[in-house]
Amino acid sequence: MKVSVDRDRCCSSGMCVTNAPDIFDQDDDDSLVRLRQTSFQPEQFDVLRLAAELCPGGAIRVVEDGEN
Numbered sequence: 250m251k252v253s254v255d256r257d258r259c260c261s262s263g264m265c266v267t268n269a270p271d272i273f274d275q276d277d278d279d280s281l282v283r284l285r286q287t288s289f290q291p292e293q294f295d296v297l298r299l300a301a302e303l304c305p306g307g308a309i310r311v312v313e314d315g316e317n
């Protein structure tokens with residue numbers, strides 16, 4: 250699985266950080282999302298999918314293995 254965040258779409262809601270603080274963080278200066286990790290373990294996949302689904306800005310992109 251690959252995960253990316255689009256800071257131009259992030260509206261700083263903090264939802265992702267609330268749900269997965271080990272994976273997501275917010276910048277101290279502008280509160281925009283940052284990823285804490287660059288690779289992910291299978292046990293994190295469900296929470297990553299949920300974070301992408303719940304993000305109000307559509308800023309989190311999850312690409313499953315085998316997808317483009």
Ligand code: SF4
Nearest residue numbers: 259260262263265304
């Ligand atoms: S849930 Fe989406 S909009 Fe909210 S901080 Fe995370 S990436 Fe940004």
